[in-house]
Amino acid sequence: MTDLGPLNYFMGISVTRTSSGMFLSQKKYATEIIERADMAGCNPSRTPVDTSTKLTSSGPPVKDPTAYRSLAGALQYLTFTRLDISYAVQQICLFMHDPREPHLAALRHIIRYIQGTLHLGLQLHASSISSLVAYSDADWAGCPTTHRSTSGYCVFLGDNLLSCAVYMSGNPVQHQRTKHIEIDIHFVRDLVTKGHVRVLHVPSRYQYAYIFTKGLPTVLFDEFRTSLSVRTAPASTAVGC
Template sequence: MHDEYNALVKNGTWILVPRPVGINLVRSMSLFKHKFHVDGTLTRYKARLVANGSSQQLASSTYLLQQVITSLHNEFDMTDLGALNYLLGISATRHSTGLFLSQKQYAIELLARAHMTNCNPSRTPVDTDSKLGPEGVLVQDPSLYCSLAGGLQYLTFTRPDISYTVQQIYLYKHDPHEPHLAALKCIICYIQGTLDFGFHLYSSTTISLVGYTDADWAGCPLTRRSTSGYYTNHIVIDIHFVRDLVTAGQVRVLHVPSRYQYADIFTKGLPSALFEDFRSSLSVRLPPA
């Protein structure tokens, strides 16, 4: 313990200063462990001095934040641009309910790049027909297809509602055919009708995260295999385990109708009414008034 303490003092790990008036101290504690050689024999005893986090209170101090900014100015040649409003093509607008992120200008540039500025809008980015395959005539300008596919992928940062169909066209970026280009143009027509939409991040007093998942069942139109997880021997064991719990009355397995399968928006094309409802659940909507 003394060796570790002396090493900290020698390295100038801390500076002793008078305690400011009205400031509480954060207690510290020592953690001990053993360090071993490769063969498992003891090398030395280790001690680590850490802050006792349970005695800290989370808060926000405008004064301390300004101190950080001032210190950065003293260390680096930099300019304070104020609150975030635009970064890497993403517009950020703060509202009383949270933060609204939008890539409207970037989407307009994509429309111009695709020569579809005056195209008719579409209510959904993909139809409900079967998924894309490798069939069809090769596109005349693969470089334009790749450029637009990459641009749409960047747009998904604030538009998760197009994630599924963008992922579908991206699968054929190396060898695009006319059906893939038609699907890409369908996405752009959808963007045309939703240019003002963005990603609304709501303020929250909790840190809990609710997630939804869904299986891409028989996602490949050629092999009828799922995108992942088609080797399912291990799942059989889990099925028997769940079945036993159901028999014992400890678990109830409930059917969830498609109307409430929110993850479906990431796995397949949906009817327009259902798609718009699920899109709203993703907080993709018009900016707050």
């Protein structure tokens, strides 16, 4: 084995070390994708998704499905540091088996967005924790002390879950679609009944996970993107490691 020194470039990802952590960028790789798509002179887009249209399986087939799949695959690799395009790329990859012209238009829309945001990358912050810790749903459900301790917090649910949560909190009858819910989880209903827990609606502007599940208007998208630590490269303050 050979010690190549501090990491600075690996598999298309450049690494810039700063006093606060590391900045990962795939600018060079993203530029190559734009050139492969023959879109070097395209006008940039503010967001990666056109919120006025919804992709379906209809439309004329693309002339070169292989090129479509190649570009879609390249965009998938770009999501390592560009988490902000994850939803848009996932949508075009749903149609890789039979790409149509609307899908190609959506792919080109993503590239137009990348064209205007080549300067963005992923900021990783330094941490004093040296070990990896992971918890699964099973860990939470299997520990009564842990998951019952969450009753000390208000229950926040989004648009899609609100009506279901209100219904379930008032009607504990098991149905076909809720039979997977364990009996002990229904302790939440008792807390709702006693007034210890409130089921609240959370406005879209606070639903940060939406950046992974739907197309967003520019203002919301820009704000949520920052929460992913996808940002401009920091000032040149590289330090040794």
